[in-house]
Amino acid sequence: MTETASTDRGGDDVRLTGISKSYGSFHAVKPLDLTVPEGSFFALLGASGCGKTTTLRMIAGLEDPTTGSVFLGDKDVTGLPPHKRPVNTVFQSYALFPHLDIYENVAFGLRRRGIKSVKKQVGDMLDLVQLGDFAKRKPHQLSGGQQQRVAVARALINHPKVLLLDEPLGALDLKLRRQMQLELKRIQTEVGITFVHVTHDQEEAMTMADTVAVMNAGRVEQLGAPAELYENPQTTFVANFLGTSNLIEADVAEKTGDEVVVTSAGVKLRLPADRLTTQVPDGGRLLVGVRPEKISLGHADDEGSIPAGRNRITGRIVDSSFIGVSTQYVIDSPVCAELEVYAQNIERDGRLVPGAEVVLHWNPAHTFGLDAAQDIDAGVKTVDEEGA
Amino acid sequence: MRWIRRNVVVVAGLLTLAYMILPNLVVMVFSFNKPKGRFNYEWQTFSLDAWKDPCGVADLCGSLTLSFQIAVWATIGATVLGTMIAFALVRYRFRARGAINSLIFLPMAMPEVVMAASLLTLFLNMGAELGFWTVLIAHIMFCLSFVVTAVKARVMSMDPKLEEAARDLYAGPVQTFVRVTLPIAAPGIAAGALLAFALSFDDFIITNFNAGSSVTFPMFVWGSAQRGTPVQINVIGTAMFAIAVLMVIGGQLVGSRRKKAATP
Numbered sequence: 001m002t003e004t005a006s007t008d009r010g011g012d013d014v015r016l017t018g019i020s021k022s023y024g025s026f027h028a029v030k031p032l033d034l035t036v037p038e039g040s041f042f043a044l045l046g047a048s049g050c051g052k053t054t055t056l057r058m059i060a061g062l063e064d065p066t067t068g069s070v071f072l073g074d075k076d077v078t079g080l081p082p083h084k085r086p087v088n089t090v091f092q093s094y095a096l097f098p099h100l101d102i103y104e105n106v107a108f109g110l111r112r113r114g115i116k117s118v119k120k121q122v123g124d125m126l127d128l129v130q131l132g133d134f135a136k137r138k139p140h141q142l143s144g145g146q147q148q149r150v151a152v153a154r155a156l157i158n159h160p161k162v163l164l165l166d167e168p169l170g171a172l173d174l175k176l177r178r179q180m181q182l183e184l185k186r187i188q189t190e191v192g193i194t195f196v197h198v199t200h201d202q203e204e205a206m207t208m209a210d211t212v213a214v215m216n217a218g219r220v221e222q223l224g225a226p227a228e229l230y231e232n233p234q235t236t237f238v239a240n241f242l243g244t245s246n247l248i249e250a251d252v253a254e255k256t257g258d259e260v261v262v263t264s265a266g267v268k269l270r271l272p273a274d275r276l277t278t279q280v281p282d283g284g285r286l287l288v289g290v291r292p293e294k295i296s297l298g299h300a301d302d303e304g305s306i307p308a309g310r311n312r313i314t315g316r317i318v319d320s321s322f323i324g325v326s327t328q329y330v331i332d333s334p335v336c337a338e339l340e341v342y343a344q345n346i347e348r349d350g351r352l353v354p355g356a357e358v359v360l361h362w363n364p365a366h367t368f369g370l371d372a373a374q375d376i377d378a379g380v381k382t383v384d385e386e387g388a
Numbered sequence: 389m390r391w392i393r394r395n396v397v398v399v400a401g402l403l404t405l406a407y408m409i410l411p412n413l414v415v416m417v418f419s420f421n422k423p424k425g426r427f428n429y430e431w432q433t434f435s436l437d438a439w440k441d442p443c444g445v446a447d448l449c450g451s452l453t454l455s456f457q458i459a460v461w462a463t464i465g466a467t468v469l470g471t472m473i474a475f476a477l478v479r480y481r482f483r484a485r486g487a488i489n490s491l492i493f494l495p496m497a498m499p500e501v502v503m504a505a506s507l508l509t510l511f512l513n514m515g516a517e518l519g520f521w522t523v524l525i526a527h528i529m530f531c532l533s534f535v536v537t538a539v540k541a542r543v544m545s546m547d548p549k550l551e552e553a554a555r556d557l558y559a560g561p562v563q564t565f566v567r568v569t570l571p572i573a574a575p576g577i578a579a580g581a582l583l584a585f586a587l588s589f590d591d592f593i594i595t596n597f598n599a600g601s602s603v604t605f606p607m608f609v610w611g612s613a614q615r616g617t618p619v620q621i622n623v624i625g626t627a628m629f630a631i632a633v634l635m636v637i638g639g640q641l642v643g644s645r646r647k648k649a650a651t652p
Binding site: 060061062081082083084087088089091093095096097098099108109112113154155158 | 547549550552553554555556557558559560563564567568571572
């Protein structure tokens with residue numbers, strides 16, 4: 001089968017087919033198929049224990065899959081040990097060799113492959129990560145950010161077909177992390193190598209990756225471009241794990257050609273039919289979602305000035321927190337006890353304080369509908385646990 | 389008053405150091421003595437006689453050679469076995485691992501006389517001929533615990549990710565062990581080996597029980613102390629102390645030079 005496929009499947013895509021990993025009765029990764037296009041920046045996003053690192057380690061060869069195969073381009077590498085795979089890893093703890101200086105750390109892979117003249121390559125690589133002056137230092141004499149760059153250089157110098165990054169920024173403080181995100185993105189653009197990046201930080205995944213695969217409990221929940229995932233979550237887990245979503249339980253009242261009308265606690269809401277991820281009959285239940293920043297907030301006295309055709313809900317402000325660029329409100333409404341609204345701080349309405357009666361309204365096009373047979377809070381708690 | 393308060397730690401440190409070094413100094417000084425009788429306990433006159441003829445006493449250098457041989461082989465045996473045991477205990481999960489962990493400690497905790505006597509019983513029952521081999525077996529046995537303890541501490545602090553990184557960077561199993569595992573575990577292994585050598589070289593009780601007619605250096609010193617102590621014993625002691633000190637200084641110099649090279 002691979003022979004025939006080789007003609008039309010050019011390049012060096014990473015393909016996982018039916019790959020899974022079990023430890024006894026625990027299924028770390030459930031059978032999954034995944035294709036990472038050559039040259040892309042691909043992120044595996046999920047909470048700890050979701051199987052993302054195990055998936056990465058199976059690509060590296062550090063973990064044997066229970067079932068399934070790993071392909072690099074046309075080549076089945078499932079049976080190859082890590083040192084025979086054209087793949088390199090940047091470890092979470094960096095795993096720099098403490099007994100070797102930076103120069104030798106970076107040269108390690110080249111030397112193991114019997115390459116004698118490594119000087120120019122090592123020099124170039126250290127320049128790429130801006131550590132040219134540190135060649136003779138030992139790893140412990142470098143800061144965390146510098147060690148991280150050495151780990152990237154040590155892997156990249158081998159020109160792997162794929163670079164695997166296992167939470168490489170997890171140990172850095174926030175400011176450095178932002179800086180390194182841009183740095184890694186720059187390097188990836190410069191060298192054009194496929195990057196597979198494992199992270200639990202949804203912002204990190206969205207900032208850096210072209211394609212994000214959201215993993216949960218050993219399976220890929222949804223795969224797509226960051227904006228696509230954010231705007232059109234397919235499951236409650238994705239809706240809650242990527243940013244915040246307001247999910248409202250509602251009943252389908254009527255379905256016209258391209259619009260669905262639902263009711264929740266007597267409130268009518270409308271959403272485009274193509275934003276439904278599930279087929280629901282009239283009278284069926286649905287989870288209706290809207291992102292907090294899509295909602296506009298107005299005082300109840302101004303209700304008359306709201307344009308017609310918008311979804312609207314009345315409620316009362318329970319809590320508000322000012323965070324500089326925006327103010328985050330928590331609203332108690334008949335349809336949902338804790339609706340979140342993020343309002344840009346452009347012209348602040350002094351009447352919008354806790355206790356105030358308000359009207360929430362938004363463009364129906366920004367509403368999405370999910371299958372109601374899911375846990376409405378999936379993915380919510382995990383974000384708090386990670387502190388992300 | 390102020391001076392005392394500021395320097396009390398230094399003074400205490402120096403006093404402790406003196407306490408530890410003083411016996412060695414006495415040995416050193418008396419290696420240049422020319423005793424009147426057979427006992428080298430009173431200072432008479434300065435002399436280099438003993439230094440010029442360290443093997444001048446019958447059997448002394450023979451026993452010294454034997455001790456060296458046993459110590460070297462015991463060190464090699466205990467270090468190789470102990471390193472493997474340490475890696476197995478840290479890296480692998482297997483049945484009775486906990487029990488083995490504590491059993492390893494037992495030889496260190498057990499009174500030496502008890503172990504010596506039981507070893508002798510064992511050897512006699514097996515019909516083994518007492519001598520070089522019985523002593524070597526006994527020494528490897530009690531040195532093992534110390535090597536395992538020293539190496540284990542090092543291996544435990546070692547990140548297993550380092551070996552994964554090596555494998556990921558095209559090093560096969562042998563290369564990974566030689567280039568990464570061994571160099572990083574080396575300080576622990578070296579400490580274990582040094583400890584094993586020192587313990588084996590000066591062991592008296594177990595050796596005395598199991599040596600048969602062989603005589604090691606500590607046994608020779610003990611035996612001659614009954615009849616009189618030749619100055620050569622001090623010469624040997626001083627020489628060994630000097631070698632040890634030189635090794636430590638050498639190690640420090642190499643270490644500091646490396647550090648200097650690393651910080652331009």
